[in-house]
Amino acid sequence: MIRTEHYIRLGIVVGLVLLIEGLCRTGTIPASVMIAPSAMAAHAIEILREGRFTHDIVASFTSIAVAAACAVGFGFAAGLAIHAMPGVRRALEPLIASYYAVPTFAFYPVFIVLFGVGSLPIIAIATLLAIVSMITATMTGLDRIPHAFSKTARVMRLGRWQTVWHVKLPAALPHLFSGVRLAVSHAFIGVIASEFILSGSGIGYAISYAYNNFENADMYALMLLVLVSVTLINSALNHVDARFQARRRR
């Protein structure tokens, strides 16, 4: 049974979409500025069928997957290491706390010099954008492990790796998964945004190209594809996260 909040949420989204549809169809928003949402959807289906942007879609999603995987993997390892060294953690914490105040995209010329032009600088920027959320989530997850769990593991005479694998990691998993969700979101943002300025392929490049050539239908269709993809992936991750959180609720 869908709860009331779901109906309200759905109502707000549908209402906004219908409002924009009405404003576009009546000409209040000129077609040169925005096409109607129904036209966006129709064109999105058309370009998917045609396959004109398949290469760009594949390139973007590949970069997103690699960046997310790197951010999650390296972020988890870094979070583990920093958590194990309290002195290092105290030194790094102010930097970590202010990390997202730094506009990572401003460093893109450095990445071009280091990695050349292509997908590598894009993956590097997206990874840098996403990694800190995973580091923070890992440290928080390890902090929040109840002391009673570690004592119970010692009473059961578990070995060090048994304790980590069978007690600490499962206990920290809800927080770790929250970090994964944030890392995936940041990877999306990092890749799409970087493709606007750095790339010769990808969804971000395609949107930028369509914008510069006044191809509104292509531009909005691609934007809609990004929106739908992000929504679907986030919904799936939220669903898994909700199951982790439900088991922790006491």
Added chain:
Amino acid sequence: MTSQCPSPHLHLVDGSDTPPASIEPHVVLSGVTKNFDTPGEKTARKTRMQALGPVDLTLRHGEFFSVVGPSGCGKSTLLEVIAGLTAPSAGTVQFEGRPVSGVPDGVGVVFQEDASFPWLTVRENIGFGLRMAGVDGAEVARRVGYALGFMGLRDFANAYPAQLSGGMRQRMCIARTLVIAPRLILLDEPFGALDQQTRMLMGDELLRLWRETSATVLLITHALDEAAVLSDRVGVMSSRPGRFIDIIETGWQRDRSSQSVTTPRFGEITARLWETLRTESLKAMQADERPGNGGEMSRPHVRGR
């Protein structure tokens, strides 16, 4: 709450047939102290605080011994030293004639905090320690099945801890201790978060477990009535640094229950406990109010033999 499986323990569930506590020592503490480094109140420098001792205590085989004392006197520290979770700063701890170094085999601990693993079902929680120890799957299933029945959790075997009440989660933690067939059971305020009625019922369950396993039990509790009704002996600790200042023999029979609260003897025991503890509790409160007190006060103590 009768079991459908044979007990893994040597003695059957029958209080009148199980042997009484012997006088043979099971756990021996000699001159045990424990110090901690804590940040100073006025400076960032660490100061040494004596949390416990010196403590001399002998737990007899199969007895039920409770420890009461004012808050912060070192009761939980005492339990952790006996369990091998922390080493004493001085003195020796022996379990079954051997020095304690790390957690010895045959010791089970139930903590005050909820230690149920939320990602495992009740059945998986109870069998966790056995699986980690590499016990055969069939034996794990047998022992877990028995523990589920003994603790009345059979209908919740496939539930997760988040679906249980606080009392049921503690029963699950006790069941997790039961399956390892411990010879020494240490409980640190296991019923602290429960209401009075549930505490009394859980106390009866604990006595049943004690009779079933014939284990030696050490219970840390703030509740004087709980200590008085459950125990063979009750040790009263002083304020910090905690030392035993009185040990009371209750004289209860082994097949006792919470019904003992209706007897005159229960009133005598709790009155004596409160008489001793009231003075120490006042001292502890006054010590907390006085700044810069390192807690190094000389006190009389009673050897726990």
